[in-house]
Amino acid sequence: MxxxxxxxxxxxxxxxxxxxxxERRADFDEIYEDFATGQASVQASRCSQCGVPFCSIHCPLGNNIPDWxxxxxxxxxxxxxxxSQATNTFPEICGRICPQDRLCEGNCVIEKGFESVTIGAVERYITDTAFEKGWVKPAMPVHELESSVAVIGAGPAGLAAAERLRAAGHKVHVYDRHDRVGGLLIYGIPGFKLExxxxxxREKLLEDQGVVFHLNQSVGIGEGEISLAQLRRDYDAVLIATGVYKARETGGPGSGLPGIVRALDxxxxxxxxxxxxxxxxxxxEAAGKDVVVIGGGDTAMDCVRTAIRQGARSVKCLxxxxxxxxxxxxREVKNAEEEGVEFVWLAAPEAFLGDSVVTGVRAQRMRLGLPDATGRQSIEPESDGLFTLKADLVIKALGFDPxxxxxxWGADDLEVSRWGTIKIDRERFETSxxxxxxxxxxxxxxxxxxxxxRDGRDAAEQIDQWIREPAPASLAAE
Known part of the structure:
Protein backbone atom coordinates (compact mmCIF):
# COMPACT_ATOMS: atom_id res chain seq x y z
CA MET A 1 0.00 0.00 0.00
CA GLU A 23 -22.60 36.21 -3.13
CA ARG A 24 -24.06 33.08 -4.67
CA ARG A 25 -27.65 34.28 -4.25
CA ALA A 26 -26.91 36.89 -6.92
CA ASP A 27 -26.06 34.55 -9.81
CA PHE A 28 -26.41 31.04 -11.20
CA ASP A 29 -22.71 30.15 -11.16
CA GLU A 30 -21.58 26.97 -9.42
CA ILE A 31 -21.19 27.48 -5.69
CA TYR A 32 -18.19 25.17 -5.17
CA GLU A 33 -14.70 25.94 -6.42
CA ASP A 34 -12.10 23.32 -7.32
CA PHE A 35 -9.51 22.21 -4.80
CA ALA A 36 -6.31 24.20 -4.86
CA THR A 37 -3.25 22.46 -6.32
CA GLY A 38 -2.14 19.80 -3.89
CA GLN A 39 -5.25 19.98 -1.72
CA ALA A 40 -7.00 17.19 -3.63
CA SER A 41 -3.96 14.95 -3.11
CA VAL A 42 -3.97 15.63 0.63
CA GLN A 43 -7.69 14.91 0.92
CA ALA A 44 -7.39 11.76 -1.23
CA SER A 45 -4.66 10.51 1.12
CA ARG A 46 -7.28 10.25 3.88
CA CYS A 47 -8.64 7.09 2.20
CA SER A 48 -8.17 4.02 4.39
CA GLN A 49 -7.80 1.66 1.40
CA CYS A 50 -10.13 -0.70 3.23
CA GLY A 51 -10.39 -4.36 2.24
CA VAL A 52 -14.10 -4.05 1.47
CA PRO A 53 -14.60 -0.66 -0.25
CA PHE A 54 -18.16 0.24 0.68
CA CYS A 55 -17.78 3.46 -1.32
CA SER A 56 -17.47 1.40 -4.52
CA ILE A 57 -20.16 -1.04 -3.46
CA HIS A 58 -22.65 1.78 -2.93
CA CYS A 59 -21.72 3.58 -6.16
CA PRO A 60 -24.21 2.59 -8.90
CA LEU A 61 -21.33 2.58 -11.39
CA GLY A 62 -19.06 0.51 -9.17
CA ASN A 63 -16.33 3.12 -9.57
CA ASN A 64 -12.86 2.00 -8.46
CA ILE A 65 -12.76 4.82 -5.94
CA PRO A 66 -9.91 3.65 -3.65
CA ASP A 67 -7.68 3.14 -6.71
CA TRP A 68 -8.09 6.62 -8.13
CA SER A 84 -12.11 7.00 -13.17
CA GLN A 85 -13.37 7.25 -16.76
CA ALA A 86 -13.07 3.49 -17.28
CA THR A 87 -16.30 2.99 -15.35
CA ASN A 88 -17.91 6.45 -15.56
CA THR A 89 -18.79 8.15 -18.83
CA PHE A 90 -19.26 11.56 -17.18
CA PRO A 91 -17.17 11.75 -13.97
CA GLU A 92 -17.07 15.56 -14.00
CA ILE A 93 -20.89 15.61 -13.96
CA CYS A 94 -21.26 12.97 -11.25
CA GLY A 95 -18.66 14.79 -9.16
CA ARG A 96 -20.93 17.83 -9.22
CA ILE A 97 -24.48 16.50 -8.92
CA CYS A 98 -24.36 13.02 -7.36
CA PRO A 99 -25.75 12.89 -3.80
CA GLN A 100 -22.46 11.58 -2.44
CA ASP A 101 -23.76 11.96 1.11
CA ARG A 102 -26.26 9.15 0.32
CA LEU A 103 -23.94 7.01 -1.81
CA CYS A 104 -20.14 6.76 -1.76
CA GLU A 105 -19.28 9.27 0.97
CA GLY A 106 -22.22 8.23 3.14
CA ASN A 107 -20.80 4.69 3.20
CA CYS A 108 -17.13 5.56 3.66
CA VAL A 109 -15.78 3.37 6.49
CA ILE A 110 -14.03 6.29 8.24
CA GLU A 111 -17.18 8.46 8.12
CA LYS A 112 -18.41 7.75 11.65
CA GLY A 113 -15.32 8.75 13.56
CA PHE A 114 -13.28 10.89 11.20
CA GLU A 115 -15.69 12.21 8.55
CA SER A 116 -15.70 10.70 5.06
CA VAL A 117 -13.21 11.22 2.28
CA THR A 118 -14.38 14.03 -0.01
CA ILE A 119 -14.84 11.62 -2.91
CA GLY A 120 -17.07 13.78 -5.11
CA ALA A 121 -14.83 16.83 -4.91
CA VAL A 122 -11.73 14.77 -5.75
CA GLU A 123 -13.56 13.16 -8.67
CA ARG A 124 -14.46 16.59 -10.01
CA TYR A 125 -10.88 17.83 -9.54
CA ILE A 126 -9.40 14.86 -11.39
CA THR A 127 -11.64 15.30 -14.44
CA ASP A 128 -11.44 19.09 -14.59
CA THR A 129 -7.65 18.75 -14.49
CA ALA A 130 -7.81 16.12 -17.23
CA PHE A 131 -9.76 18.49 -19.47
CA GLU A 132 -7.40 21.34 -18.68
CA LYS A 133 -4.33 19.22 -19.50
CA GLY A 134 -5.83 17.78 -22.69
CA TRP A 135 -5.94 14.20 -21.44
CA VAL A 136 -9.64 13.74 -22.31
CA LYS A 137 -10.01 12.34 -25.81
CA PRO A 138 -13.01 10.97 -27.71
CA ALA A 139 -13.26 7.17 -27.43
CA MET A 140 -12.66 6.32 -31.08
CA PRO A 141 -13.48 2.81 -32.34
CA VAL A 142 -10.66 0.47 -33.28
CA HIS A 143 -12.74 -0.99 -36.14
CA GLU A 144 -15.70 0.60 -37.95
CA LEU A 145 -18.75 -1.65 -38.27
CA GLU A 146 -21.55 -1.54 -40.81
CA SER A 147 -24.22 -1.70 -38.09
CA SER A 148 -26.12 1.32 -36.82
CA VAL A 149 -28.10 2.18 -33.69
CA ALA A 150 -30.72 4.86 -33.08
CA VAL A 151 -30.88 6.30 -29.57
CA ILE A 152 -34.08 8.11 -28.57
CA GLY A 153 -33.21 10.70 -25.94
CA ALA A 154 -30.09 12.83 -25.44
CA GLY A 155 -30.12 12.68 -21.65
CA PRO A 156 -27.51 10.92 -19.49
CA ALA A 157 -28.68 7.36 -20.28
CA GLY A 158 -28.84 7.99 -24.01
CA LEU A 159 -25.49 9.81 -24.11
CA ALA A 160 -23.73 7.14 -22.05
CA ALA A 161 -25.08 4.44 -24.36
CA ALA A 162 -24.16 6.43 -27.48
CA GLU A 163 -20.57 6.86 -26.28
CA ARG A 164 -20.13 3.14 -25.59
CA LEU A 165 -21.83 2.01 -28.82
CA ARG A 166 -19.74 4.37 -30.92
CA ALA A 167 -16.55 3.22 -29.18
CA ALA A 168 -17.52 -0.32 -30.19
CA GLY A 169 -17.65 0.76 -33.83
CA HIS A 170 -21.37 1.15 -34.49
CA LYS A 171 -22.79 4.18 -36.28
CA VAL A 172 -24.86 6.02 -33.68
CA HIS A 173 -27.63 8.57 -34.28
CA VAL A 174 -29.28 10.27 -31.30
CA TYR A 175 -32.77 11.76 -31.63
CA ASP A 176 -34.12 14.30 -29.17
CA ARG A 177 -37.17 16.56 -29.17
CA HIS A 178 -35.30 19.42 -27.50
CA ASP A 179 -32.98 21.92 -29.17
CA ARG A 180 -29.94 21.09 -27.05
CA VAL A 181 -28.11 17.94 -26.01
CA GLY A 182 -28.28 16.93 -22.36
CA GLY A 183 -31.93 16.45 -21.39
CA LEU A 184 -32.40 17.27 -17.71
CA LEU A 185 -28.68 18.04 -17.43
CA ILE A 186 -29.41 21.15 -19.49
CA TYR A 187 -33.00 22.07 -18.70
CA GLY A 188 -33.71 20.44 -15.31
CA ILE A 189 -30.58 21.03 -13.24
CA PRO A 190 -29.74 24.68 -12.44
CA GLY A 191 -26.39 26.20 -13.32
CA PHE A 192 -25.38 26.65 -9.67
CA LYS A 193 -25.07 22.85 -9.52
CA LEU A 194 -23.96 22.18 -13.10
CA GLU A 195 -22.82 24.94 -15.40
CA ARG A 202 -19.07 16.46 -23.45
CA GLU A 203 -21.37 17.04 -26.42
CA LYS A 204 -18.37 18.22 -28.44
CA LEU A 205 -16.44 15.06 -27.50
CA LEU A 206 -19.32 12.86 -28.65
CA GLU A 207 -19.55 14.73 -31.94
CA ASP A 208 -15.78 14.36 -32.42
CA GLN A 209 -16.25 10.67 -31.73
CA GLY A 210 -18.73 10.46 -34.61
CA VAL A 211 -22.07 10.44 -32.80
CA VAL A 212 -24.71 12.22 -34.92
CA PHE A 213 -27.40 14.30 -33.18
CA HIS A 214 -30.87 14.99 -34.59
CA LEU A 215 -32.28 17.75 -32.39
CA ASN A 216 -35.79 19.23 -32.45
CA GLN A 217 -36.87 15.82 -33.69
CA SER A 218 -39.70 14.12 -31.81
CA VAL A 219 -40.53 10.45 -32.10
CA GLY A 220 -44.21 9.70 -32.61
CA ILE A 221 -46.96 9.48 -35.18
CA GLY A 222 -47.76 13.17 -35.59
CA GLU A 223 -46.80 15.52 -38.38
CA GLY A 224 -43.06 16.18 -38.46
CA GLU A 225 -42.33 13.30 -36.09
CA ILE A 226 -40.36 10.19 -36.92
CA SER A 227 -42.02 6.92 -36.02
CA LEU A 228 -40.57 4.06 -34.01
CA ALA A 229 -41.40 1.80 -36.96
CA GLN A 230 -39.27 3.98 -39.25
CA LEU A 231 -36.34 3.90 -36.85
CA ARG A 232 -36.57 0.12 -36.71
CA ARG A 233 -36.40 0.00 -40.50
CA ASP A 234 -33.49 2.42 -40.74
CA TYR A 235 -31.29 1.03 -37.94
CA ASP A 236 -30.15 -2.36 -36.75
CA ALA A 237 -31.24 -1.59 -33.17
CA VAL A 238 -33.07 1.14 -31.28
CA LEU A 239 -32.54 2.27 -27.69
CA ILE A 240 -35.30 4.12 -25.86
CA ALA A 241 -33.79 6.48 -23.28
CA THR A 242 -36.41 9.20 -23.07
CA GLY A 243 -36.47 9.63 -19.32
CA VAL A 244 -39.69 10.50 -17.50
CA TYR A 245 -41.18 13.96 -17.90
CA LYS A 246 -44.83 13.70 -16.90
CA ALA A 247 -45.23 15.72 -13.69
CA ARG A 248 -47.12 14.20 -10.78
CA GLU A 249 -50.02 16.33 -9.65
CA THR A 250 -51.68 17.17 -6.38
CA GLY A 251 -55.38 17.81 -6.16
CA GLY A 252 -57.52 19.71 -3.69
CA PRO A 253 -59.61 22.84 -3.97
CA GLY A 254 -58.02 25.55 -6.10
CA SER A 255 -55.36 23.27 -7.59
CA GLY A 256 -56.00 24.67 -11.06
CA LEU A 257 -55.50 28.35 -10.16
CA PRO A 258 -53.09 30.45 -12.20
CA GLY A 259 -49.79 30.87 -10.37
CA ILE A 260 -49.52 27.15 -9.60
CA VAL A 261 -46.86 25.69 -11.87
CA ARG A 262 -44.96 22.46 -12.41
CA ALA A 263 -41.35 22.23 -11.28
CA LEU A 264 -39.90 21.22 -14.63
CA ASP A 265 -41.68 24.05 -16.46
CA GLU A 285 -40.38 33.82 -12.60
CA ALA A 286 -40.23 34.34 -8.83
CA ALA A 287 -38.95 37.94 -8.63
CA GLY A 288 -40.76 39.88 -5.87
CA LYS A 289 -43.09 36.97 -5.03
CA ASP A 290 -43.83 34.83 -2.01
CA VAL A 291 -42.97 31.35 -3.24
CA VAL A 292 -44.08 28.00 -1.83
CA VAL A 293 -42.47 24.84 -3.21
CA ILE A 294 -44.24 21.56 -2.49
CA GLY A 295 -41.99 18.51 -2.28
CA GLY A 296 -38.87 17.20 -0.61
CA GLY A 297 -36.64 15.77 -3.32
CA ASP A 298 -33.69 17.19 -5.21
CA THR A 299 -36.01 18.83 -7.75
CA ALA A 300 -37.68 20.75 -4.93
CA MET A 301 -34.23 21.87 -3.75
CA ASP A 302 -33.43 23.09 -7.27
CA CYS A 303 -36.68 25.08 -7.31
CA VAL A 304 -36.26 26.81 -3.95
CA ARG A 305 -32.67 27.77 -4.67
CA THR A 306 -33.62 29.05 -8.12
CA ALA A 307 -36.40 31.18 -6.63
CA ILE A 308 -33.91 32.73 -4.22
CA ARG A 309 -31.66 33.72 -7.12
CA GLN A 310 -34.58 35.19 -9.05
CA GLY A 311 -35.21 37.62 -6.20
CA ALA A 312 -38.25 36.11 -4.50
CA ARG A 313 -39.61 38.01 -1.50
CA SER A 314 -39.76 34.77 0.49
CA VAL A 315 -39.24 31.09 -0.28
CA LYS A 316 -40.74 28.25 1.74
CA CYS A 317 -40.47 24.50 1.13
CA LEU A 318 -43.51 22.52 2.28
CA ARG A 331 -26.07 18.83 1.57
CA GLU A 332 -28.61 20.54 -0.69
CA VAL A 333 -30.92 21.25 2.24
CA LYS A 334 -28.03 22.89 4.10
CA ASN A 335 -27.11 25.00 1.05
CA ALA A 336 -30.73 26.08 0.66
CA GLU A 337 -31.01 27.11 4.32
CA GLU A 338 -27.79 29.11 4.05
CA GLU A 339 -29.27 30.97 1.08
CA GLY A 340 -32.46 31.91 2.93
CA VAL A 341 -34.97 29.12 2.26
CA GLU A 342 -37.39 28.31 5.08
CA PHE A 343 -38.42 24.67 5.46
CA VAL A 344 -41.87 23.84 6.78
CA TRP A 345 -41.57 20.22 7.90
CA LEU A 346 -44.42 17.79 8.55
CA ALA A 347 -46.93 19.76 6.51
CA ALA A 348 -48.97 18.86 3.42
CA PRO A 349 -51.11 21.06 1.14
CA GLU A 350 -54.84 20.79 1.78
CA ALA A 351 -56.17 23.52 -0.53
CA PHE A 352 -55.01 26.45 -2.65
CA LEU A 353 -56.53 29.85 -1.96
CA GLY A 354 -57.42 32.66 -4.33
CA ASP A 355 -60.04 33.80 -6.84
CA SER A 356 -58.43 34.66 -10.17
CA VAL A 357 -54.88 33.76 -9.08
CA VAL A 358 -53.32 31.83 -6.22
CA THR A 359 -52.80 33.86 -3.05
CA GLY A 360 -52.01 31.19 -0.50
CA VAL A 361 -51.70 27.53 0.46
CA ARG A 362 -53.79 26.04 3.23
CA ALA A 363 -51.72 23.28 4.78
CA GLN A 364 -52.26 20.47 7.24
CA ARG A 365 -49.82 19.68 10.03
CA MET A 366 -48.75 16.02 9.94
CA ARG A 367 -47.12 13.56 12.30
CA LEU A 368 -45.16 10.40 11.64
CA GLY A 369 -46.91 7.13 12.40
CA LEU A 370 -45.97 3.47 12.30
CA PRO A 371 -43.77 2.08 9.52
CA ASP A 372 -45.59 0.82 6.42
CA ALA A 373 -44.80 -2.29 4.36
CA THR A 374 -41.64 -0.65 2.98
CA GLY A 375 -40.36 0.20 6.45
CA ARG A 376 -40.95 3.90 5.97
CA GLN A 377 -43.02 5.69 8.59
CA SER A 378 -46.54 6.56 7.54
CA ILE A 379 -47.89 10.08 7.94
CA GLU A 380 -51.07 11.07 9.74
CA PRO A 381 -52.84 14.44 10.02
CA GLU A 382 -52.70 16.35 13.28
CA SER A 383 -56.06 17.34 14.71
CA ASP A 384 -56.67 21.09 14.45
CA GLY A 385 -53.47 21.38 12.42
CA LEU A 386 -54.59 23.68 9.60
CA PHE A 387 -52.58 26.81 8.80
CA THR A 388 -52.09 29.13 5.81
CA LEU A 389 -49.00 30.22 3.93
CA LYS A 390 -49.05 33.32 1.73
CA ALA A 391 -48.09 32.53 -1.85
CA ASP A 392 -48.00 34.38 -5.17
CA LEU A 393 -46.27 31.43 -6.84
CA VAL A 394 -46.68 27.75 -5.97
CA ILE A 395 -44.30 25.23 -7.52
CA LYS A 396 -45.24 21.55 -7.46
CA ALA A 397 -42.13 19.34 -7.23
CA LEU A 398 -43.79 16.02 -6.58
CA GLY A 399 -41.81 13.80 -8.94
CA PHE A 400 -42.25 12.49 -12.45
CA ASP A 401 -44.02 9.62 -14.19
CA PRO A 402 -43.53 8.16 -17.68
CA TRP A 409 -45.81 6.35 -30.64
CA GLY A 410 -48.55 4.11 -32.02
CA ALA A 411 -46.64 1.12 -30.67
CA ASP A 412 -49.24 -1.12 -29.07
CA ASP A 413 -46.75 -4.00 -28.95
CA LEU A 414 -44.43 -2.03 -26.65
CA GLU A 415 -45.25 -3.45 -23.22
CA VAL A 416 -45.23 -1.26 -20.12
CA SER A 417 -45.59 -1.90 -16.42
CA ARG A 418 -48.56 -0.84 -14.33
CA TRP A 419 -46.58 2.34 -13.56
CA GLY A 420 -46.12 3.09 -17.26
CA THR A 421 -42.41 2.29 -17.34
CA ILE A 422 -41.18 0.16 -20.23
CA LYS A 423 -40.83 -3.54 -19.53
CA ILE A 424 -37.49 -5.06 -20.45
CA ASP A 425 -35.60 -8.30 -20.07
CA ARG A 426 -33.49 -7.33 -17.05
CA GLU A 427 -30.37 -9.04 -18.38
CA ARG A 428 -30.61 -8.08 -22.06
CA PHE A 429 -32.40 -4.68 -21.76
CA GLU A 430 -34.59 -5.72 -24.71
CA THR A 431 -38.23 -4.66 -24.75
CA SER A 432 -41.20 -6.67 -26.02
CA ARG A 454 -25.02 2.90 -15.47
CA ASP A 455 -28.12 1.73 -17.33
CA GLY A 456 -26.98 3.38 -20.56
CA ARG A 457 -23.58 1.70 -20.41
CA ASP A 458 -25.08 -1.71 -19.60
CA ALA A 459 -27.68 -1.41 -22.35
CA ALA A 460 -24.98 -0.47 -24.87
CA GLU A 461 -23.04 -3.61 -23.99
CA GLN A 462 -26.14 -5.74 -24.54
CA ILE A 463 -27.01 -4.01 -27.83
CA ASP A 464 -23.47 -4.53 -29.08
CA GLN A 465 -23.67 -8.21 -28.19
CA TRP A 466 -27.13 -8.55 -29.76
CA ILE A 467 -25.94 -7.04 -33.05
CA ARG A 468 -22.77 -9.14 -33.19
CA GLU A 469 -24.41 -12.36 -32.02
CA PRO A 470 -28.11 -12.45 -32.95
CA ALA A 471 -30.26 -14.39 -30.50
CA PRO A 472 -31.30 -17.93 -31.48
CA ALA A 473 -34.59 -18.12 -33.34
CA SER A 474 -36.28 -19.87 -30.40
CA LEU A 475 -35.33 -17.03 -28.03
CA ALA A 476 -36.26 -14.32 -30.49
CA ALA A 477 -39.70 -15.87 -30.93
CA GLU A 478 -40.52 -15.70 -27.22
Missing part, protein backbone atom coordinates in the same frame (compact mmCIF):
# COMPACT_ATOMS: atom_id res chain seq x y z
CA UNK A 2 1.17 3.51 -0.73
CA UNK A 3 2.78 5.22 2.26
CA UNK A 4 0.78 8.33 1.38
CA UNK A 5 -2.55 6.79 2.42
CA UNK A 6 -4.35 6.37 5.77
CA UNK A 7 -3.80 10.01 6.75
CA UNK A 8 -7.37 10.32 8.05
CA UNK A 9 -6.01 9.93 11.58
CA UNK A 10 -3.99 13.13 11.25
CA UNK A 11 -5.65 15.10 8.42
CA UNK A 12 -9.14 16.54 8.88
CA UNK A 13 -11.78 16.52 6.17
CA UNK A 14 -11.77 19.71 4.10
CA UNK A 15 -14.38 20.50 1.47
CA UNK A 16 -13.54 22.65 -1.57
CA UNK A 17 -14.06 26.38 -1.04
CA UNK A 18 -17.73 27.36 -1.17
CA UNK A 19 -18.81 30.84 -2.15
CA UNK A 20 -20.55 32.87 0.56
CA UNK A 21 -24.34 32.62 0.56
CA UNK A 22 -24.83 36.35 -0.07
CA UNK A 69 -7.87 8.16 -4.66
CA UNK A 70 -4.49 6.48 -4.16
CA UNK A 71 -3.27 7.63 -7.58
CA UNK A 72 -4.39 11.18 -6.77
CA UNK A 73 -2.60 11.09 -3.42
CA UNK A 74 0.56 10.08 -5.29
CA UNK A 75 0.16 12.93 -7.78
CA UNK A 76 -0.53 10.52 -10.68
CA UNK A 77 -3.56 12.43 -11.93
CA UNK A 78 -3.52 11.26 -15.53
CA UNK A 79 -3.63 7.65 -14.35
CA UNK A 80 -6.32 8.56 -11.83
CA UNK A 81 -8.45 9.97 -14.64
CA UNK A 82 -7.90 6.84 -16.73
CA UNK A 83 -9.18 4.67 -13.87
CA UNK A 196 -23.95 24.24 -18.95
CA UNK A 197 -20.56 24.52 -20.62
CA UNK A 198 -19.67 21.32 -18.74
CA UNK A 199 -22.40 19.50 -20.68
CA UNK A 200 -21.52 21.24 -23.95
CA UNK A 201 -17.92 20.08 -23.52
CA UNK A 266 -40.27 26.48 -13.93
CA UNK A 267 -36.72 25.11 -14.04
CA UNK A 268 -36.71 24.88 -17.83
CA UNK A 269 -37.72 28.54 -18.17
CA UNK A 270 -35.01 29.57 -15.72
CA UNK A 271 -32.33 27.53 -17.48
CA UNK A 272 -33.38 28.89 -20.86
CA UNK A 273 -32.98 32.43 -19.54
CA UNK A 274 -29.49 31.57 -18.35
CA UNK A 275 -28.71 30.11 -21.78
CA UNK A 276 -29.80 33.35 -23.46
CA UNK A 277 -33.18 32.25 -24.82
CA UNK A 278 -35.96 34.81 -24.96
CA UNK A 279 -38.56 34.11 -22.27
CA UNK A 280 -41.37 36.64 -21.66
CA UNK A 281 -40.68 38.83 -18.62
CA UNK A 282 -42.45 37.64 -15.50
CA UNK A 283 -43.46 34.28 -16.96
CA UNK A 284 -42.51 31.43 -14.62
CA UNK A 319 -42.79 18.84 2.95
CA UNK A 320 -45.05 16.28 4.56
CA UNK A 321 -42.30 14.43 6.44
CA UNK A 322 -39.41 15.63 8.61
CA UNK A 323 -35.79 16.44 7.78
CA UNK A 324 -34.60 12.92 8.59
CA UNK A 325 -37.05 11.34 6.14
CA UNK A 326 -36.50 13.81 3.33
CA UNK A 327 -35.46 12.11 0.06
CA UNK A 328 -33.34 15.05 -1.12
CA UNK A 329 -29.63 15.48 -0.43
CA UNK A 330 -28.80 16.66 3.09
CA UNK A 403 -45.41 9.53 -20.64
CA UNK A 404 -47.70 6.97 -22.35
CA UNK A 405 -45.21 6.00 -25.04
CA UNK A 406 -47.18 3.14 -26.66
CA UNK A 407 -50.07 5.55 -27.23
CA UNK A 408 -47.90 8.49 -28.33
CA UNK A 433 -40.40 -5.34 -29.51
CA UNK A 434 -37.51 -7.26 -31.13
CA UNK A 435 -34.43 -5.12 -31.63
CA UNK A 436 -35.76 -2.32 -29.42
CA UNK A 437 -34.03 -1.79 -26.09
CA UNK A 438 -34.68 0.62 -23.20
CA UNK A 439 -32.63 2.09 -20.35
CA UNK A 440 -32.65 4.77 -17.69
CA UNK A 441 -35.61 6.40 -15.97
CA UNK A 442 -38.08 5.19 -18.61
CA UNK A 443 -37.39 1.70 -17.22
CA UNK A 444 -36.64 2.23 -13.53
CA UNK A 445 -38.74 5.36 -12.93
CA UNK A 446 -37.44 8.77 -11.86
CA UNK A 447 -34.01 8.21 -10.36
CA UNK A 448 -30.47 9.57 -10.18
CA UNK A 449 -28.26 10.63 -13.09
CA UNK A 450 -25.63 8.13 -11.99
CA UNK A 451 -28.12 5.27 -12.35
CA UNK A 452 -29.05 6.51 -15.83
CA UNK A 453 -25.36 6.44 -16.81
Missing amino acids: SAKMLSFVSVSQVQPPKRLAG LMLTAEGRLEEAYAV KDIVAR YLTASNRRSLGDRIPDGEL YRRDRTNMPGSV EPLPEL VPGVFAAGDIVRGASLVVWAI
